[in-house]
Amino acid sequence: MPLIAKSRAVLSLIADGLSYSQIVDGHPGITYKDIFEAAEEALRLDGSSTSYHERIKEIKSKYSRAYEKWTDEEKQKLELLNSSGRSLTAIAEELQRQPGAISSQLEKQGLRNKEQ
Numbered sequence: 001m002p003l004i005a006k007s008r009a010v011l012s013l014i015a016d017g018l019s020y021s022q023i024v025d026g027h028p029g030i031t032y033k034d035i036f037e038a039a040e041e042a043l044r045l046d047g048s049s050t051s052y053h054e055r056i057k058e059i060k061s062k063y064s065r066a067y068e069k070w071t072d073e074e075k076q077k078l079e080l081l082n083s084s085g086r087s088l089t090a091i092a093e094e095l096q097r098q099p100g101a102i103s104s105q106l107e108k109q110g111l112r113n114k115e116q
Helices: 005-013 020-026 032-043 050-062 072-083 088-095 099-108
Strands: none
Touching: 005 020, 005 032, 020 032, 020 099, 032 050, 072 088, 072 099, 088 099
């Protein structure tokens, strides 16, 4: 069975190199949930049985702030940690967020990490 149209569109945007935030911000009809559902659909077609909720639980066990809204305090701390030369991995551990989320937030704030 082929992917549904929205999932195909989302996965094409990811394959084009867009970050999750670029996809959500640039395509009003697509939400973060749509991105995760597209990935889940692709994994199901590939034979994976791990559900969306199981994957989120696993990610949050490592990064407790994953998928939470960024606070102003976190944004300021991110800027400070980044300007001190910390790696994406170190910042992710400190802020309890995934490295990809750190990278996306730095981009939103007009900042760049030495690893990027």
